[in-house]
Amino acid sequence: MNRRKFLSSTGLLLAAKSLPALPLPPFTPKPASAKADHALRIGPCTLDIGRGVSIKTVAYNGQVPGPLLRMREGVPVTIDVTNSSDNADIVHWHGLAIDSYNDGAMEEGSPMIPAGHTQRYAFTPRPSGTRWYHTHAMAGDDLTRSTYTGQFGFLLIEGHDHPARYDQEINLAIHHWGPSFVPMVETMRADSSNMPLTTGSDVGYKYATINSHMLGSGEPVRVKEGQRVLFRLLNASATENVVLALPGHTFEIIAMDGNPVPNPKSVEVLSLAVAERVDAIVHMNAPGVWILGSTLEKAREMGLGTVIEYAGKKGAPAWKDPAPSTWDYTQFAGSHVAPNPDDSFTLTFRDIGPLHGSKFDTWTINNKSWPKIEPLTVQKGKRYRLVFRNGSGDQHPLHLHRHTFEVTRIGDKQISGLRKDVINVMPLDTVEVDFVANNPGDTLWHCHQQLHMDYGFMQLIKYAD
Known part of the structure; x- marks a missing residue:
């Protein structure tokens, strides 16, 4: 079904009748009358992301990111999602190998949650790793909807393997706020007909945050010298890819999108496209107060960064531009040739x-x-x-x-x-x-x-x- 027609429909009943018949979930871990393992509420909230900067948005349980959900791989769970917003919405469990009904995409047959209603999701979480959950509704030209909002959160699936030793874990989600439409800059690249490849409008932003605060606001990330800190980094932006650095430190990339990489490697700069996750170990061996943030000065001025503060250290956070580099997925992969596909x-x-x-x-x-x-x-x-x-x-x-x-x-x-x-x-x-x-x-x-x-x-x- 066309998601544009669904969300623009004036009657939810009419929209529901136009959907194909939906299969039943493959199992029901708990009866409908039983309390769910987790509960989320979609509703409006106001965030104070920086000094004098307040954002009115929609979020889960009144917080951004939403509640951290921890699950065990292979152990069935139920999640009740109550929609207290004004619009039909849906939750996608990103990165999970679950059934189409519970996946949370209307295009696959997952039901939208009408305003004022509760939907129970029931599935067995797998595979293990850093997953996340977020709205999968349409926004179109309404920049107050869907992934432009604060509807996202970490979903950690714990397995039997522990691929890395660490002393502390820190979950950091990147998001952009204050979206507006801006003219798109035409690229200089051209196709064989010498016509520009990009036209139309794009989305620009006023602010950026890591978790719920702009750089310079909120509490710093506090660490101790000698620690191995696991950073789980998520790009929860609607449209913006980002490049990050932590001066004086390197990121040992151990997993991407929740999956262990074949060739863990340390880099000074890491790239996160929209919806990507990176698990990285940082050895805390450069005492001081630092900025973990965008390599772009303009993006840091918008707020894209957070302060890393060593125990016993005070003062203004330091930034140093990293050496130029190009992000290369292949450095974390194996070099042998993959099997031929069918x-x-x-x-x-x-x-x-x-x-x-x-x-x-x-x-x-x-x-x-x-x-x-x-x-x-x-x-x-x-x-x-x-x-x-x-x-x-x-x-x-x-x-x-x-x-x-x-x-x-x-x-x-x-x-x-x-x-x-x-x-x-x-x-x-x-x-x-x-x-x-x-x-x-x-x-x-x-x-x-x-x-x-x-x-x-x-x-x-x-x-x-």
Whole structure:
């Protein structure tokens, strides 16, 4: 169903009747009358993110990020979500291999939660690792909705393995606030017809936070010399990719999107596309007061940073620009060639400019846009390769629901072992990922930038009967 038509409908009943018949959840861990393991409430809240800066938004349980949810891998859970906002909404459990009904994407058949109603989600959480939860509603041209709001939180699935030793864990979520539409700067890249690749409007922001505060506000992250600190970093922005550094320190990358990397490596600078997560160990061996923040001065001035304060140290936080570097996924991957897939799909995406009087670009996959795009069909148990070809001047963080994929090629370089659920495809680049069709049910893949997703950049994958 077209998410635009659903949310613009004046009657929820009419919209509900137009949905396909929904399958029942595969199990019910607790009777409906029993108390859920977790409870979330979607509702309005006001955040004081900086001195004299208040943000009115929508959040879970009146806080940003939402409550930290810890679960055990393989242990069934129930979560009651009550919608106390004015609009129908939905929660997506990002990175989990669960059924389509509970996944939290209307395109897959998950039900929207009408205003004033409660939805019970019931599933068995897997795989282990740093996952997250967030709204999966449409925003369109309403920048007070969906991922522009504070509706996001960490979801940690604890398994039996403990891949790293650490003394303290710190969860940091990045978000941008005060969105508005701004003219999009046309890229200098051109296609074979010498026409600009990017036109229309984009989203700009006034402020940025790590967790709920701008740089210089809120409490610092307090550490001790000699500690090994596990930082779980999440980019919960609606549209903005970020690059971070902590002067005087390096990040030992041990996991991406919750999955251990084949080749842990220390870097001075790390990149987080929209919806990506990185688990990094930082050795606290440079006593002082530092800024962990964006490598861009303008972004730090907007608030994108937090203070790291060693015990016994005071004073103004220090910043030092890191040496120039290029983010390279391949350095964390294996070098052997991945197995050949059973089949592959080549998916070329680009923007075709505003259509039908819209001021926003329409995005296409093989020249078609959601919802007028045929699904990809797969067979259970087979290995498939998705060849992502970026024909635009934008970066695109691509997310596959309900499955984890293995990155098998970036540009001309073949790799293996790097398992993710979001991959950022650079302008005019090609990336290949493999997944095993081992979780039957409708499965969505899309660009995680809200504006791109809302304007065509989505496609379903269906399992053959």
